[in-house]
Amino acid sequence: MRRFELAKPSQLHNYTQEQIVKTNPFVLLGFKTQIxxxxxxxxxxxxxxxxxxxxxxxxxxxxxxxxxxxQTHPEDKIKFPSAIDxxxxxxxxxxxxxxxxxxxxxxxxxxxxxxxxAAWKKCFEKKAATPKFKKKGRHxxxxxxxxxxxxxxxxxxxxxxxxLKTYERLPNGxxxxxxxxxxxxDRWFISFKLEVEPTCTxxxxxxxxxxxxxxxxxxxxxxxxxxxxxxxxxxxxxLAH
Numbered sequence: 018m019r020r021f022e023l024a025k026p027s028q029l030h031n032y033t034q035e036q037i038v039k040t041n042p043f044v045l046l047g048f049k050t051q052i053x054x055x056x057x058x059x060x061x062x063x064x065x066x067x068x069x070x071x072x073x074x075x076x077x078x079x080x081x082x083x084x085x086x087x088q089t090h091p092e093d094k095i096k097f098p099s100a101i102d103x104x105x106x107x108x109x110x111x112x113x114x115x116x117x118x119x120x121x122x123x124x125x126x127x128x129x130x131x132x133x134x135a136a137w138k139k140c141f142e143k144k145a146a147t148p149k150f151k152k153k154g155r156h157x158x159x160x161x162x163x164x165x166x167x168x169x170x171x172x173x174x175x176x177x178x179x180x181l182k183t184y185e186r187l188p189n190g191x192x193x194x195x196x197x198x199x200x201x202x203d204r205w206f207i208s209f210k211l212e213v214e215p216t217c218t219x220x221x222x223x224x225x226x227x228x229x230x231x232x233x234x235x236x237x238x239x240x241x242x243x244x245x246x247x248x249x250x251x252x253x254x255x256l257a258h
Contacts, residue, residue: 072126128160158199
């Protein structure tokens with residue numbers, strides 16, 4: 018599966034194509050495709066997903082405890098942590114207890130906590146429900162940042178894991194800042210965003226306004242008038258006489 022998607026279309030719908038090109042010379046697209054793995058690579062991806070899930074669940078448990086504390090002890094509130102705060106506490110309190118954290122890229126738990134903090138922000142703004150704990154095998158995913166390079170049409174290099182081979186051709190001439198690797202059943206996918214320069218195309222059709230009336234069926238903004246059926250019958254009767 019190879020897929021391109023326009024990122025955040027809601028930010029673009031109020032602008033014409035020419036305005037988008039003038040204000041922002043690039044448009045952000047999302048790219049996603051399936052990767053083919055060796056057994057050792059599949060195990061390493063599963064470890065990354067497991068660490069990201071553990072960091073999310075740990076952070077969610079901690080932030081829920083803070084919210085409960087603040088609700089029951091309003092006189093002794095604890096500041097709700099940022100993603101940076103959560104990662105500092107994770108390094109100090111959690112990583113030393115779980116050595117398998119050191120077997121994966123450090124950005125996997127970092128981004129899990131960033132995504133958690135973003136989920137809480139949406140919750141506080143009434144745009145989403147309360148974040149939920151994640152279960153193994155359900156929506157497994159993690160994000161990597163660092164040395165990422167497309168080294169051939171079907172190969173991409175990512176931190177710690179190394180070179181991943183894709184079933185389909187990768188975009189040419191770009192260097193992704195981050196990649197997200199996700200699992201669906203027994204298949205793994207890689208996705209990232211890329212900036213492309215939009216191309217203005219001529220309008221295929223003209224748009225006109227329509228005013229629906231009583232005397233006339235419709236009047237277009239171009240001045241063209243469509244008379245109603247009743248008025249048409251009256252005109253025909255007058256012509257017959």
